[in-house]
Amino acid sequence: METRYEESTSVTIKSIIINIILTVIKLLAGFFGNSNAMLADGMHSASDIATSVGVLIGNKISKKPDDSEHNYGHEKAETLVAFVLSLILLFVGAEIGINSFKLLFNLDQVKVPNMLPLIVGIISIFFKEYQYHITIKVANKINSPSLKADAWHHRSDSLSTIGALIGIIGSMLGFKVLDPLAGVLVSLFVIKVGIEILMSSSNELMDYSIEKEEKDKLNKIAMDTEGVCNVKSFKSRRHGAMAYIDLTICVDGKITVFDGHEIAHNVEENIINSSDNIKAVIVHVEPKMDGCKKCNHKTIM
Secondary structure, eight states: OOOHHHHHHHHHHHHHHHHHHHHHHHHHHHHHTTOHHHHHHHHHHHHHHHHHHHHHHHHHHHTSOOOSSOTTOSTHHHHHHHHHHHHHHHHHHHHHHHHHHHHHTOGGGOOOOOHHHHHHHHHHHHHHHHHHHHHHHHHHHHTOHHHHHHHHHHHHHHHHHHHHHHHHHHHHTTOTTHHHHHHHHHHHHHHHHHHHHHHHHHHHHTTOOOOHHHHHHHHHHHHTSTTOOEEEEEEEEEETTEEEEEEEEEEOTTSOHHHHHHHHHHHHHHHHHTOTTEEEEEEEEEEOOTTOHHHHSSOOO
16 A cells, blocks of 8 residues: 555656646647747646646655654645745746736737647646646545645646637637737636635644634544543644644543543544544643533533
8 A cells, every 4th residue: 555655756756747748848839839828838837847846855855754853743844845836836827927918918929829739738638637636636635735736736737728728719710819818817827826825835834723624523522532521622733734633621630640641542542543634632631620511511421
């Protein structure tokens, strides 16, 4: 069975190989086929190569074990890579948009494309959608933020190619303005995806909490653990693909320290065993208060 790191590396290397081929044929098709939209799309594919290499670097760093300088591990390297990928997307989107916008006011510089970029564009869409699906499947399986960002980069490339094709076809039919206009629309979509990934990765770098549904599930697991009277507090923070959980439980104040420790240990084990994405659980134990309705609503066996 492949490890998390091996699965991510395998799908990323496939993406790099496909992107190198697509970048070369798109740039050649754009140059020899007289299509500014296809040239812009080729530059977008070139950025895919850089982002995929970034994912490989992030994967390699994130799998390193804890050390004296990084007591909580290196998983946030994946989130940092996703953050950098978002900036690359924003830069590429802006570059495509600016160049295409300039051409809108210089239509005399826009040449009518031939069939070459049209054929290459159709082939590109097929491969980019294939890349998106295989990458997002692994990304969701191993909960990798950098791989998810890379998958959406593939999808944005696929959609940008569709936009380029619309411009190419329109220009071939006599509407030259559609070629640079398609480039502007492509840039807006790329920027939108970049902003979404930027916000998501920024939240994780700022110790963003796990989703409410996941929190409620883990909270119930703690409450259902024998000996727990109440979960007084529940905190979580993202750490790359993993998460840390800190919670305070209330137990019968008359039990021994050893029994309290056993209850806390059981809570920790139950939560960790419930998910592959929980790296560690810290459980603080407090005695239940006689006047606390939350602590006394549950009958302890």
